[in-house]
Amino acid sequence: MQAEPEFYGPLEYAPVWGWAGAGLLVMVAAWYAFVFAATRKPLGVQARQRPARLTELAGLKAAYLQRIDDVERDAAAGKRSARDSHQEISLLLRKFIRDATGVDAPRMTRTDLAEHPLPAAASALGQLYPAEFGPEPLPSVAGSAAAARKAVQAWN
Numbered sequence: 001m002q003a004e005p006e007f008y009g010p011l012e013y014a015p016v017w018g019w020a021g022a023g024l025l026v027m028v029a030a031w032y033a034f035v036f037a038a039t040r041k042p043l044g045v046q047a048r049q050r051p052a053r054l055t056e057l058a059g060l061k062a063a064y065l066q067r068i069d070d071v072e073r074d075a076a077a078g079k080r081s082a083r084d085s086h087q088e089i090s091l092l093l094r095k096f097i098r099d100a101t102g103v104d105a106p107r108m109t110r111t112d113l114a115e116h117p118l119p120a121a122a123s124a125l126g127q128l129y130p131a132e133f134g135p136e137p138l139p140s141v142a143g144s145a146a147a148a149r150k151a152v153q154a155w156n
Helices: 015-039 054-077 082-101 110-115 119-133 141-154
Strands: none
Touching: 054 082, 054 141, 082 119, 082 141, 110 119, 119 141
């Protein structure tokens, strides 16, 4: 018997609320698993990032030589500044090295490339550094384009 008639003990929760909480936890865990699985690189991605095969090298060279010519033509027409043209030529050479070897050259410094087994690439990029980062007056864009073309054509 209760001492005070107006006092009531705590009410129990219905069992459905326990199951609803457990279901919610399962749904949150499933969501995290889905997001994790959806954002992972498929296993086949590494196969596509392999270095270009030697049979593709001629086409790769032709494509990058054309891009270098386009930058030089745009600079001569005044569509690009000289500094921007030099930087674009350097980036194109770095992308060519990446596509030809699989080494992520656009993200490497010249020193990193020299320490990597790519000293010829570091040397070619070193020729472009004064035009890319040096003070005014800049060397000609045609000279930088010729140096980049020479490096691409000599690649084997």
